[in-house]
Amino acid sequence: MDYEAVIGLEVHVQLKTRSKIFCSCSTRFGAPPNTHTCPICIGMPGVLPVLNKKVVEYAMKMALATNCEIASVSQFARKHYFYPDLPKGYQISQYELPLAENGWIDVEVDGQTRRIGITRIHMEEDAGKLIHDEHRPLSFVDLNRTGTPLIEIVSEPDIRRPEEASEYLKKIRQLVRYLGISDGNMEEGSLRCDANISLRPLGRQGYGVKSELKNMNSFRHVQKALEYEIRRQTALLLDGGQVVQETRLWDAAKGVTHSMRGKEEAHDYRYFPDPDLVPVEIERVWIEKVRQEMPELPGAKRERFVKEYGLPPYDADVLTSSIHVADYFEECVRLFHRPKTVSNWIMVELLKLLHQDNQEIDTCPVPPSSLAALLKLVEDGTISAKMGKKVLEESYKTGMEPQQIVQEQGLSQLSDEAELKSMVARVIEDFPEEVAKYRSGKKKVFGFLVGQVMRMTRGKANPKKVNELLQKALD
């Protein structure tokens, strides 16, 4: 029998606010343990949390970017469970009245677009961090992260293939980065993903028993864990067995998922409205104000790049993959008005250099103004395109301006006609045999003769000019 996978994702996004969601402690990463805590985030009795307005606005931006309806009234709720990283014994989250519902995003896999529904987006606080001692039966608790703002984005069970899950996540990351609301880094934990997956006979409605997968900290691992889980559940079902509803952890080293065998009772969080936090009321005016502050989103930008700059859709796609690449491109085009040339140099040369170093364009040592200056040098013939690539590499390595590199290293292309003519004449004199061969019809020798002129100028001669002059001299 053929089975079909039914996958839904729960994505947690850490918001890039300066202070925590309910208190004024810093959210800065990497501080010594428990130095960013206060009576509120550490869970002392009698304190009152107050909501950070920026958290609401960031969450609203994501809701708008994913076509959700923003609720006119939403409310925080307490989710109860016991774990040492949760000092209050409950997490402040949203339950019955989340901030936003009923959205969607489109993902593309193998040229096919699929619309993935978004059930809800809600705000909540992060828990602390636990470090387990390797030798002694102890765990260390650091509450700096406690109270860092998160949004949770819950998808509909609309995903059918592991590749779709991975694309969906990449889309979420692209959006949060465009919006500037999160770093969206899975390896560092600012974007986290849990997956629910079940199988059903192909063509059948309804859902099978699902397992919940955790501990996947890269796009690749999400895809691999889901692929593994599909194989595991398929084998189980074909064998006449049954899938048990449980949480399973992805073991990246072994490439398998294994049961967490939780002793806890099935999730019974005893949610109730948090009496310390009043409802959040959002009127149209506020939504419109937030909408005004939103940057152009990837889809619209891609379309505009095709229309405004006449770029092929492929180029527009690559350039808008990140808002920083898109900004870099536009700044460059503003200074050097040939969009396709700029696009080629960014996509082929610059992104290659950045990729080799695992760097992002916003930390690129060659600013857009320098790339534009370099392209002008190529266009006006001061240097050849080939030389331009070398200058770009040099500028990338040293941070020096292209003009300066060309000047200091004497890389200017030799285009002076009189000078080139005399060199061509010398080559014709020095290689009489080859010249004779050429004149008797062996046209291939031409390349050799051009090469000799180039050698005399150590590659600086303008190749187009050399071709012209040599041709004239020989014919």
Added chain:
Amino acid sequence: MAKIQKSEVEHVAKLARLTFSQAEIDSLTDQLNDILTYIGKLEELDSTGVEPTTHALKLTNCFRGDEVGESLPVDEALSNAPQREGGAFVVPRII
């Protein structure tokens, strides 16, 4: 008919990590039922057309700006910790 069964009291006690004797469970079940019966008097009111509410006050949108303030000195943050090591709370190993 009692609103809460003994089994529910046992379940909630377990979730809250509380241990009770059988006698205590019986007495708590009675007490909780008494409380619910008392509160149940509210059901006699006609609440048609009344919006459900989570708060007694008509207050919404209490916000703070995204500004960083003082945190506790680490020694104060850890002053209630039964056990600490460096700047961290120490608890029995959990996995």
